[in-house]
Amino acid sequence: MAGTWIIALLLVWYVTPLFVPEATPIMAIAAARTGRKAPGTSSDVYLSIRENGSYYWLGEPVGAFEVGRRLKTFASKPQQWSRHEVQVRVETKTPFAAVRRLTRIAQNAGVPRLVFMVRVGR
Numbered sequence: 001m002a003g004t005w006i007i008a009l010l011l012v013w014y015v016t017p018l019f020v021p022e023a024t025p026i027m028a029i030a031a032a033r034t035g036r037k038a039p040g041t042s043s044d045v046y047l048s049i050r051e052n053g054s055y056y057w058l059g060e061p062v063g064a065f066e067v068g069r070r071l072k073t074f075a076s077k078p079q080q081w082s083r084h085e086v087q088v089r090v091e092t093k094t095p096f097a098a099v100r101r102l103t104r105i106a107q108n109a110g111v112p113r114l115v116f117m118v119r120v121g122r
Contacts, residue, residue: 045074048089053098064105071109087115 047067048056055067062070071086086106090099099116106114 044084045071045086046089047086047102049091049094049098049102051091051093053095055098055102064101067102068105068109071106071111075110075112085113085115086111087117089117 046058048059050056055062055064057067057070074086088099088102103114
């Protein structure tokens with residue numbers, strides 16, 4: 001008997017929104033740890049490391065020295081770290097030495113954290 005009620009409730013909860021556009025399921029909104037709405041990521045720094053070990057800053061090719069200079073400039077503004085992060089996109093076939101070199105550059109620049117993302121090969 002309880003199974004019948006569960007099935008009936010599931011049908012009401014999952015099928016009704018498909019036929020009644022005004023009825024929307026309750027969804028959680030992405031929120032930061034403070035309880036406020038999560039900020040946009042338009043000012044985050046995106047670094048990419050390609051398979052050949054070359055670096056890209058926001059899609060623009062740069063050398064290792066330039067990456068260090070830009071990270072040092074970014075790290076010198078501590079108010080940014082509470083709102084923005086450095087995201088590093090790494091292709092699957094990138095040599096680990098290039099990733100390690102970037103990590104060392106970021107440490108020397110004073111970057112408190114890096115977020116690594118892996119791009120599965122094309």
